Amino acid sequence: MGQTARVSAIAWTTAVSLAAWLWLLLCQGFFWRTDVRLPPRRDPARWPDVCVVVPARDEAAVLPLSLPSLLAQDYPGRAEVFLVDDGSTDGTGELARELAAHHGGLPLTVTSPGEPPAGWTGKLWAVRHGIRLARARGPEYLLLTDADIAHERDSLRLLVAAADTGGFDVVSQMARLRVASLWERLVVPAFVYFFAQLYPFRRIGRKGSRTTAAAGGCVLLRAGTAERARIPDSIRHAVIDDVALARAVKGTGGHIWLGLADRVDSVRPYPRLHDLWRMVSRSAYAQLRHNPLLLLGTVAGLVLVYLVPPAAVLAGAVTGSATALLLGAAAWLVMTATYVPMLRYYRQPLWLAPLLPFTAFLYLLMTVDSAVQHYRGRGAAWKGRTYARPDTVADEG
Missing domain, CATH: 3.90.550.10 (Spore Coat Polysaccharide Biosynthesis Protein SpsA; Chain A)
Structure with a gap:
């Protein structure tokens, strides 16, 4: 009974993840397309300074x-x-x-x-x-x-x-x-x-x-x-x-x-993970307005959208739940397909596309680290300077 309930919970969670991916695919401004380049233009009659x-x-x-x-x-x-x-x-x-x-x-x-x-x-x-x-x-x-x-x-x-x-x-x-x-x-x-x-x-x-x-x-x-x-x-x-x-x-x-x-x-x-980690973590928590609730929501969202599909595939294979396996595979497939255009834009091999959950996990860790560094007083540090949270800065008018 307990194992059946766990399998059912995994299947339902994976179904929500798949629904989220279908919404992202169709309703989030077609964000995954990479054809938004400079709009149509013509030379002006007079070139401005x-x-x-x-x-x-x-x-x-x-x-x-x-x-x-x-x-x-x-x-x-x-x-x-x-x-x-x-x-x-x-x-x-x-x-x-x-x-x-x-x-x-x-x-x-x-x-x-x-x-x-x-x-x-x-x-x-x-x-x-x-x-x-x-x-x-x-x-x-x-x-x-x-x-x-x-x-x-x-x-x-x-x-x-x-x-x-x-x-x-x-x-x-x-x-x-x-x-x-x-x-x-x-x-x-x-x-x-x-x-x-x-x-x-x-x-x-x-x-x-x-x-x-x-x-x-x-x-x-x-x-x-x-x-x-x-x-x-x-x-x-x-x-x-x-x-x-x-x-x-x-x-x-x-x-x-x-x-x-x-x-x-x-x-x-x-070139190194450390360099990329610093690039992301220095501003990730600022992007969340230094709000712990937004941080929790972001972590939960990353887990649901990016980590649940491969976890469901693994859990389905281990437990024999075809429902969890198929739902997880479908969500992972949609995720992978939406990432392909960006890899093509960057002229990268397409075998990197199924690894997006791993990369998303890295970003989750970078975001959490950004919050940790903020509360240690080392947030938003760049080239020898550390910037305070905006609402702690006196307004100079």
Whole structure:
């Protein structure tokens, strides 16, 4: 009797997991599709002025792979680059000047704002300084891009054309992250897959939709919109600054587009599991608004959606329950099928798709670790700085 009840409980739980996957497949904005690329565009009659703002802290290792690509932009209008050295100790600023002298191209200004005051993250303090300098040039657009992002020569031209044609206030592309090591193959495509599941790209571009997000590595922003939304001042303490920026823009009625990139790549390596663990855990609990109930709900959701199907297959095989085995296999199959397009986008072998439950388990552990580090006072740590929970920061007005 007891074993029958356990088998029945497994079967019912697995049925709920399968139902969740069918809902995700059909009702979550088709998040699993990877065909959301730059929208239709045409060249504007007059190319607007653009200023590129690059916050950089200890980026000497990746700057030679990224900065020359910005300086080499084939943009028909006026454009210039502002690299803001955020207290680097590895010679980032001097290296940027040397690269500009060697490669030429767009004008480059290297500046440093000093240490951020209380209530500011270092990146947003650097962005504020760069935007302030850029506004003196009167640009119509600002391109906010990270120091580890490499752009093809026509990247800026395509971004501006898309924004101008579609009337977007923000056009953001999720840069293609580096996938070379075994751990990068296991974790990186899943990172983008999970992000798209949380923020379906199709919904973000739809006017009136409440879903909003951006990808901080590549954000083209209208300068007038930045002023109306008080960016970055209104989001100065945000650790997940790209999503906060999108919310601030949408809060002023702005129109946002987000999709996958074809010609924008991250050159930052994450060769070890430790490197990827730090990347995820530093902001995972901030994504949950430092809320223990949201953490519990997230852990329960990850277990139900990603871990129950393979567990049910195993339990069904052991106990002889065909119902649990078939339901688990069906849920696992749907999960695997939705992951295949992302693996194709990253040009990875399809045998990685059935391993998604293992990767999801890693993300569960990273999320829990993020909460643990937060309560130990080491949450949201990045490059020597640790940021407080937003509601513990005094408002400076």
